[in-house]
Amino acid sequence: MSATIKPVNQKAWFLILPVLICVAFSAIMPLMTVINYSVQDIISPTQKVFVGTEWFASVMRDEELHGALLRQLLFSLSVLVVELPLGILLALAMPAEGWKSSATLVIVSLSLLIPWNVVGTIWQIFGRADIGLMGYGLHALGIDYSYTGNPLHAWLTVLLMDVWHWTPLIGLLGYAGLRSIPDAYYQAASIDGASKAAVFWYVQLPKMRGVLMIGVLLRLMDSFMIYTEPFVLTGGGPGNSTTFLSQFLTQKAVGQFDLGPAAAFSLIYFLIILLMCFILYNWMQRVGTQEKEGAHE
Amino acid sequence: MARIDLDLAHSYNKNPKQDSDYALLPLKMTFEEGGAYALLGPSGCGKTTLLNIMSGLVTPSQGTVMFDGRDVTGATPQERNIAQVFQFPVIYDTMTVAENLAFPLRNRKVPEAQIKKRVGEIAEILEMSGQLNQIASNLAADAKQKISLGRGLVRPDVSAVLFDEPLTVIDPHLKWQLRRKLKQIHHELKLTLIYVTHDQVEALTFAQQVVVMTRGRAVQTGTAADLFERPSHTFVGHFIGSPGMNLFLGQAGADGFQIAGRTLPLPSGRQLPAGEIKLGVRPEYVELVSAETNGALPMTITLIQDVGTHVMLSASIANYKLKARLSSDVSGLSVGETVWIKVMNEHTCFYKNEEIIP
Numbered sequence A: 001m002s003a004t005i006k007p008v009n010q011k012a013w014f015l016i017l018p019v020l021i022c023v024a025f026s027a028i029m030p031l032m033t034v035i036n037y038s039v040q041d042i043i044s045p046t047q048k049v050f051v052g053t054e055w056f057a058s059v060m061r062d063e064e065l066h067g068a069l070l071r072q073l074l075f076s077l078s079v080l081v082v083e084l085p086l087g088i089l090l091a092l093a094m095p096a097e098g099w100k101s102s103a104t105l106v107i108v109s110l111s112l113l114i115p116w117n118v119v120g121t122i123w124q125i126f127g128r129a130d131i132g133l134m135g136y137g138l139h140a141l142g143i144d145y146s147y148t149g150n151p152l153h154a155w156l157t158v159l160l161m162d163v164w165h166w167t168p169l170i171g172l173l174g175y176a177g178l179r180s181i182p183d184a185y186y187q188a189a190s191i192d193g194a195s196k197a198a199v200f201w202y203v204q205l206p207k208m209r210g211v212l213m214i215g216v217l218l219r220l221m222d223s224f225m226i227y228t229e230p231f232v233l234t235g236g237g238p239g240n241s242t243t244f245l246s247q248f249l250t251q252k253a254v255g256q257f258d259l260g261p262a263a264a265f266s267l268i269y270f271l272i273i274l275l276m277c278f279i280l281y282n283w284m285q286r287v288g289t290q291e292k293e294g295a296h297e
Numbered sequence B: 001m002a003r004i005d006l007d008l009a010h011s012y013n014k015n016p017k018q019d020s021d022y023a024l025l026p027l028k029m030t031f032e033e034g035g036a037y038a039l040l041g042p043s044g045c046g047k048t049t050l051l052n053i054m055s056g057l058v059t060p061s062q063g064t065v066m067f068d069g070r071d072v073t074g075a076t077p078q079e080r081n082i083a084q085v086f087q088f089p090v091i092y093d094t095m096t097v098a099e100n101l102a103f104p105l106r107n108r109k110v111p112e113a114q115i116k117k118r119v120g121e122i123a124e125i126l127e128m129s130g131q132l133n134q135i136a137s138n139l140a141a142d143a144k145q146k147i148s149l150g151r152g153l154v155r156p157d158v159s160a161v162l163f164d165e166p167l168t169v170i171d172p173h174l175k176w177q178l179r180r181k182l183k184q185i186h187h188e189l190k191l192t193l194i195y196v197t198h199d200q201v202e203a204l205t206f207a208q209q210v211v212v213m214t215r216g217r218a219v220q221t222g223t224a225a226d227l228f229e230r231p232s233h234t235f236v237g238h239f240i241g242s243p244g245m246n247l248f249l250g251q252a253g254a255d256g257f258q259i260a261g262r263t264l265p266l267p268s269g270r271q272l273p274a275g276e277i278k279l280g281v282r283p284e285y286v287e288l289v290s291a292e293t294n295g296a297l298p299m300t301i302t303l304i305q306d307v308g309t310h311v312m313l314s315a316s317i318a319n320y321k322l323k324a325r326l327s328s329d330v331s332g333l334s335v336g337e338t339v340w341i342k343v344m345n346e347h348t349c350f351y352k353n354e355e356i357i358p
Helices: A017-038 A054-061 A063-093 A099-113 A116-126 A133-140 A151-179 A183-191 A196-224 A228-233 A245-255 A259-286 B047-055 B097-107 B112-125 B141-153 B172-189 B200-206 B224-229 B234-239
Strands: A040-044 A047-050 B004-010 B024-031 B036-040 B062-067 B082-085 B160-164 B193-197 B209-214 B217-222 B246-253 B256-259 B262-264 B275-281 B287-289 B297-306 B310-317 B320-327 B338-342 B349-352
Touching: A017 A040, A017 A259, A040 A259, A054 A063, A054 A259, A063 A151, A063 A196, A063 A245, A099 A151, A116 A133, A116 A151, A116 A228, A151 A196, A151 A228, A183 A196, A183 B082, A196 A259, A245 A259, B004 B047, B024 B047, B024 B217, B036 B047, B036 B200, B047 B082, B047 B160, B047 B193, B082 B141, B097 B112, B097 B141, B112 B141, B112 B172, B141 B160, B141 B172, B172 B193, B172 B200, B193 B200, B209 B224, B209 B234, B217 B224, B217 B234, B234 B246, B234 B275, B234 B349, B246 B320, B256 B275, B310 B338
Parallel strands: B036 B193, B036 B209, B082 B160, B160 B193
Antiparallel strands: A040 A047, B004 B024, B004 B062, B209 B217, B246 B256, B246 B275, B256 B262, B275 B349, B287 B338, B297 B310, B297 B338, B310 B320
């Protein structure tokens, strides 16, 4: 290490000023508004009282919130459990080249282009027993299907709707991952005598890991924020069986004008998503690369 | 192990019309059991296609591939029991080095005890015994390629092991080691090894027999000495050697070979058909002789490069350019000077239509 003193140039700070301003306006200031609300009781536009962490404490103890959070966790988990394997299957089944591949890509992407509220409306009609194909069909099979009356049916319909809407995303990401595997890997596996299952486990899946991880994170975050589809389909009911976190939040903030608790809850909501993504990301980074490191002498 | 007979042609076009449509022109070739062969040629000459046809990754558009007299033209790589190592390392990311090496054996349901023993042996040869439990994806490129090599060599009963430029990604000093390793493996394991490369040093040091290929044709098969001393095609002449053979186009007449207004008498007992003929002489066999020697050419020196072990001399007469490799004790030469050079001796080869005249 040399003892010479490094030249100091503080002007470099000015270079990050534009970024700082952008971030301040786009993220920090709106967030500050929320934080501001979360520690005050807004009685009227001119009357407010500082309440400290009171809102946080009451929100954390809210039974309704616990219910919504549990439903949300179960829902997001189900979304991942169903969509991930289904998306991988879809990616594996898609033709690799030629016009069939282009046609399949377009068809598979279609559902991704439909706006959320339209998806909700489509399924609302699709599930109706009088004019909807699915509702009518299920009734014809003797199943007393009703997404407005039966909590389980409502929950399953919302899940099915999400799977229908978003599995293609995992499929497309997986497809991109598959196409990036050099031919030599398949050739080598074929020469090594690998079965189709072995090729999947040892070549395709590890090579898809990166894109699938992005897919899982996207689906986790998105499903955690799901709002429009259940709102249009069931309005959160029957009871509150399909009231997920963001709808709960909207009821509080817009419906009851409890801005303070709503803001406190927003922050908690945000931290939950952040934490879940952090845990998931780190876990997926480890899968396959680190787990056997322990065996290394 | 198996003896491989090829009698085939291959085109990636559906309806090949001319020679250039073929990746491989009709060829007949035999690889003997237990031999070490190299396929040598520039990029795009068809050597990788030929290798993939042997391994079964590509089916030839016409002709047959025989292993020990058995027709395997339509058989898969697994049915042929071939091992192949590719240009870029292929490793199974999630497996350890040992699992990677064991993979071809596990797929074939070899008993675990036997797998362990064989993997140990191969790791020993590749000097990877200490890394067996590491995850393969964390290793450097040359270690990964050693794993690929190892997976190629791990099955003791393979028909042949095919290498497709396996040392491209390896550092030069490691290349030496790995090449020596391969030779040693050939001695120890007695496998049939076929090695594709565009590097003549690699081919000539590795193989007992080298097949030189260009534009879909196998132009010569022979030992390093054969290719050096008597290239059967002008392509082999200038491709092998550093620099390659000097080739001069001239006329053969009754009294000798006419070039640049001079007639060079042929070596005794040598006959040539009349007409346009190419004379080929290796830079190593060019002689510097005293002025006005009969059968020598007065050439003007254009460049002298002393590379330490020898002197490379470039000289020209009319449109003919010549390179000569002289011992480093020649002195007193300077650029622009005229020297007398003898190109005609018992090592000189003659070519008509690019093919050697025996």
